[in-house]
Amino acid sequence: AQSVAQPEDQVNVAEGNPLTVKCTYSVSGNPYLFWYVQYPNRGLQFLLKYITGDNLVKGSYGFEAEFNKSQTSFHLKKPSALVSDSALYFCAVRDRGSNSGYALNFGKGTSLLVTP
Amino acid sequence: ETGVTQTPRHLVMGMTNKKSLKCEQHLGHNAMYWYKQSAKKPLELMFVYSLEERVENNSVPSRFSPECPNSSHLFLHLHTLQPEDSALYLCASSQLETSTGELFFGEGSRLTVL
Numbered sequence: 001a002q003s004v005a006q007p008e009d010q011v012n013v014a015e016g017n018p019l020t021v022k023c024t025y026s027v028s029g030n031p032y033l034f035w036y037v038q039y040p041n042r043g044l045q046f047l048l049k050y051i052t053g054d055n056l057v058k059g060s061y062g063f064e065a066e067f068n069k070s071q072t073s074f075h076l077k078k079p080s081a082l083v084s085d086s087a088l089y090f091c092a093v094r095d096r097g098s099n100s101g102y103a104l105n106f107g108k109g110t111s112l113l114v115t116p
Numbered sequence: 117e118t119g120v121t122q123t124p125r126h127l128v129m130g131m132t133n134k135k136s137l138k139c140e141q142h143l144g145h146n147a148m149y150w151y152k153q154s155a156k157k158p159l160e161l162m163f164v165y166s167l168e169e170r171v172e173n174n175s176v177p178s179r180f181s182p183e184c185p186n187s188s189h190l191f192l193h194l195h196t197l198q199p200e201d202s203a204l205y206l207c208a209s210s211q212l213e214t215s216t217g218e219l220f221f222g223e224g225s226r227l228t229v230l
Contacts, residue, residue: 009156034218043118043206043221090159103149103172104219106159 002027002095006107013081013114021076021110023091033074034092034104035065044090050074061085081114088112119143122207122222129197130230137192137225139207147212148190149219150182153204165190166212197229 004025013019025031032051036044048059055067065076076089088111092104120141129135141148150162164172165184179201181193190207204226208219 004158036221041223043120043122043223044208044219045118046218046220049218103161103164105161106151108156108158 002031002093002105004091004093004105004107006089006091006110008110009108010111010113013112015083015114015116016080019078019081019085019112019114021089021091021112023074023076023107024072025074025091025093026072027093027095029095031074032094033065033067034094035059035063035074035076036090036092036106037061038088038090038109040087047076047089081112083114083116086112086114118220118222120207120209120220120222122205122225124225125223126226126228128228128230129194131197131199133197134193134195136194137205137207137227139190139192139222141188141190141207141209141220141222143209143211143220145209145211145220146187147210148184148187149208149210150190150192151206151208153206153224159206162192194227197227199229202227202229 034049035047038044047063048057050057050067058064063078088109090106090109092106094104123138148165152160161174162176163182168184179195183191204224206224207222210219
C-alpha cells in the first residue's frame, strides 16, 4: 500500500517569511513524490516532483521540496512567502514498483495562509 | 488552462435524478481518472481508464457509473445519489508511457445532492 500523511490542517506564515508544508510517505518500494496546489474553485495544479537524483527539487513559483529517505519525508518549502501563495497544498505518492496503475495517492491537503 | 475541461462546473440534483459529468482532455493523453474531493479528506481515487479500458475501480458504489468512449472523453453517470455524495469531482489525465509523469487536472464539477 502507498500513502502520504500531511500532519497539519493549516499553516500560517507572515509574508516574506520562509514557509514549510510537511509531508511524510509510506510505500513498499521507492517512491515518486509530487506536490500540487489548489486555489479556490480551481482544480489541482502541479508544482514539482521527485523521481530520482538530487534530493532538493525545484518547482514552479519559487517552491522547492526536499526528499529525505531516512525520514520518509518530502516537505515543501519556499524561502519567502507571498500572500498569493495562500491556497490548499496536496502531497501525493506513487510507488514505482506498484501494479496499481499510474494513479497517485493524495494526502488530505494543508491550507496555507500567508498574511500581509 | 490545463488542457482538461470539465462540465458542468456546478450541479445540483435530487436523489432520484440522473445526471452526467463530462470531462474532455486536449493533451493527447491515454489515461484518464476520476477523483472525489471532500473537505478535510484525502482525494479519493474512484476510477482509472487506461487506453479506454477501466483498469481500476476503488470500491465505488454502483450509483456512480463511468464511461470512456475514447481517449479524449470521460463521463461519470450519476443515479440515485445520496447527500453524502456531495463533493467536488475532479477529472485528470496522464500519458501512460511516462510512469513518472504528473496528472493534469480539470477544474472540477461541484456536485450538491439534495
